Amino acid sequence: MRTLDIAALVRRCKHKDRQAFDELLSRYEQSLYKICRWYSQDKDEALDIMQEVYIKIFRHIQTFDESRPILPWLKQLTVNTCLNFRRDHKQPLTLALDAQPLEVVDRFAHSSDDVEEQVMQRSSVADLDKILATLPDHHRMALSLRYLEDMTYEQIAQMMDLPLGTVKSHLHRGRAHLRQELTRQGWMEV
Amino acid sequence: MCTMDESVLQQYIDQDLSEAERWILEGHVQECPDCRRTLNQLKILDWDLQHRAVEAAPELSDLRQRVLNEQLQATSTPLQRTSNYYRAQSALWEKSLGFVQYIPPVSFLHKASKGLLHNASKSIESSLQQRRQDMAQRHFLHRFKASRP
Numbered sequence: 001m002r003t004l005d006i007a008a009l010v011r012r013c014k015h016k017d018r019q020a021f022d023e024l025l026s027r028y029e030q031s032l033y034k035i036c037r038w039y040s041q042d043k044d045e046a047l048d049i050m051q052e053v054y055i056k057i058f059r060h061i062q063t064f065d066e067s068r069p070i071l072p073w074l075k076q077l078t079v080n081t082c083l084n085f086r087r088d089h090k091q092p093l094t095l096a097l098d099a100q101p102l103e104v105v106d107r108f109a110h111s112s113d114d115v116e117e118q119v120m121q122r123s124s125v126a127d128l129d130k131i132l133a134t135l136p137d138h139h140r141m142a143l144s145l146r147y148l149e150d151m152t153y154e155q156i157a158q159m160m161d162l163p164l165g166t167v168k169s170h171l172h173r174g175r176a177h178l179r180q181e182l183t184r185q186g187w188m189e190v
Numbered sequence: 191m192c193t194m195d196e197s198v199l200q201q202y203i204d205q206d207l208s209e210a211e212r213w214i215l216e217g218h219v220q221e222c223p224d225c226r227r228t229l230n231q232l233k234i235l236d237w238d239l240q241h242r243a244v245e246a247a248p249e250l251s252d253l254r255q256r257v258l259n260e261q262l263q264a265t266s267t268p269l270q271r272t273s274n275y276y277r278a279q280s281a282l283w284e285k286s287l288g289f290v291q292y293i294p295p296v297s298f299l300h301k302a303s304k305g306l307l308h309n310a311s312k313s314i315e316s317s318l319q320q321r322r323q324d325m326a327q328r329h330f331l332h333r334f335k336a337s338r339p
Contacts, residue, residue, distance in 0.1 A: 016262065022255075022258065025254050025258075026251070026254065029250045030247070030250065033244075033246075033247050034244040037247070038242065038244055046247075047247065047249060047250075047253060051253060051257060054253070054254060054257040054258075055257060058257070058258070059261075143239065147239045147242065148242075168197075168201075171204070175200060175232065175235060176196055178235055178239075179228075179235050182231075183231065188231045188235075
């Protein structure tokens with residue numbers, strides 16, 4: 001869709017045009033959902049966050065300047081909603097017993113026909129998700145933006161409105177904690 | 191036990207070191223088993239995090255519809271709802287009648303039709319004239335043949 005078409009779409013959204021909202025949200029929602037899902041290890045929580053994202057887009061689109069690209073604004077809104085979600089809903093940092101861990105695609109270069117190896121991989125993925133869930137929100141969000149969105153340190157700093165050194169610290173501490181926990185649980189034997 | 195700060199190894203993973211710093215670190219890692227093990231663990235973790243796939247959520251469509259229903263209902267007055275309805279209808283008509291913009295304006299059509307009529311009448315007049323001439327010629331020839339002995 002051309003930039004001019006998106007600007008026209010946003011203008012219609014500002015007039016509470018339902019069809020325009022439907023078109024705009026359906027275009028970008030999967031991309032925004034991936035940020036929520038990577039950040040939250042619980043699918044239900046990720047959908048709850050997306051519900052808030054939809055509401056915020058509906059309410060705040062009036063303030064958006066349609067001459068600018070909309071995707072960075074949507075991502076910024078999503079990141080802020082993720083970071084504020086647990087604070088606003090006062091939820092403990094736990095993972096549901098039936099939570100589905102995200103898949104790790106083919107961890108090793110060779111074929112994973114070995115059932116035992118597949119079970120070990122699934123277990124390590126489940127542990128990675130559990131440990132990610134225990135990280136502080138800002139560490140987890142910095143990792144989400146780094147690995148899901150492939151952002152540089154500077155881009156993450158701008159998105160999270162943090163100094164560059166703080167972003168590096170969040171990434172390093174987050175990974176250090178993950179590595180130590182996975183080592184302690186025996187998943188890092190090298 | 192090595193006292194190297196792990197954050198340096200992290201910067202190496204993120205390719206955030208200068209060429210000289212990278213060269214120094216690689217030299218140190220070759221000599222230090224602790225840093226070598228930590229670096230390998232960080233590489234594995236980096237790989238796992240990079241390949242952590244996120245599946246699409248088909249539930250988003252229904253969720254979106256529900257939120258839009260609630261928000262539009264909550265923010266509109268009866269007059270606004272009626273206005274939104276007609277505005278949405280006109281947007282639909284605008285799309286389906288888009289071909290209208292390619293119809294030439296009335297003044298152009300009027301001129302074109304006058305031109306067509308004028309040309310048509312000229313053509314008809316010309317062919318009538320030709321027929322009269324043909325008939326006159328045949329009549330003349332008929333009279334000429336009749337007058338000859």
